[in-house]
Amino acid sequence: MTEALLSSNLLTRRFGGLTAVDGVSLELRRGEVHAVIGTNGAGKSTLINMLSGEIAPSGGSIEFAGRDVTDWSQPKRARAGIGRSYQRTTIFPEFTVLENCRLCAQAALPRAWALWEAAQRCAASLAVAHEALAAAGLADVAQRGAGTLSHGGKRQLEIAMCLATKPRVLLLDEPLAGMGAEETERMLALLASLKSEHAVLLVEHDMDAVFRIADRITVMVNGEVIASDAPAAIRSNHEVQTAYLGESH
Known part of the structure; x- marks a missing residue:
């Protein structure tokens, strides 16, 4: 197993009395697609925003390539090799x-x-x-x-x-949203080709696609991680089935 390129330790974000992300620890490794799933409001986009440097955490830390980057700005992280995409199209x-x-x-x-x-x-x-x-x-x-x-x-x-921008880490926020079957296949092939040279974090709602492409899946509920494991273990996890996937998945 390769060393983690980007990792968080007990990462937390509060907005007033609301805790959007509560003590999340995860590791992104080159050669892996690490999917983060959860219902709307689970804290997935807030997590990406903290990892990319767009919002500051209320607690916890972030490490990139062995350096503490918790206080680094978004531009500094991008120049260092942390790239991201957004839910909404951001082209010219x-x-x-x-x-x-x-x-x-x-x-x-x-x-x-x-x-x-x-x-x-x-x-x-x-x-x-x-x-x-x-x-x-x-x-x-x-x-x-x-x-x-x-x-x-x-x-x-x-x-x-x-x-x-020559990133080493890719933080992808719902890249499959709104795609048809053919476009989804092209995107999954692209993600598979990228992971050999990058650590990839994938936030996605398409569960069929997630279980096809992910090497590891982290499940968030109400800002907390309830499970983080290989896809087969996540699929059979009763707590995950009850909280998110549905008993019959």
Whole structure:
């Protein structure tokens, strides 16, 4: 088993009198898709927001590559190698698919001293963008307007944009939401291809997809972890069945 790239220890977040995440400890390892499941309001998105640095925890700690990053800002974590996607599409629809990726690559490879060079001609950023599009299966549509892609294509582009920042960890918040069967298959194939070089956290409501792709599943209820194990063990866990999956799953 590889060492954990990103881990949380007793991570907690309170909003006034509401505890949205309560003492969550988990580990993300390269070569694994670690799914986090739970009903709406279980604390999954709040957990991702803390791991990515978008909100500060009320308690607990976060480690990345052996360093305590609990107090690091979101931009600093992103530059260090923690990438994420969102529930809602966050592309630039008026730009081409390639330009969307190039902008993300440029953010990770700033060249403030190159005043004489147009940003869109930066060879380094373009090379990274093309590499990310190829990894996400979008090389053939690089010059298309991003807004013309299908819903599934836009979700693939979001992951390509994330890959353009050269992350070591991918935090993916419901990447399969709203997809049809064919688009879901493409996304699952993409996730399977990415895990060999990345640690992947997947928040998802599609249980069939989760049990197909995940190497480990953590189940949250009311902000707490009630189980964290291999998919087969989670499927047969009576507490999980009662709280979330349903007795007949």
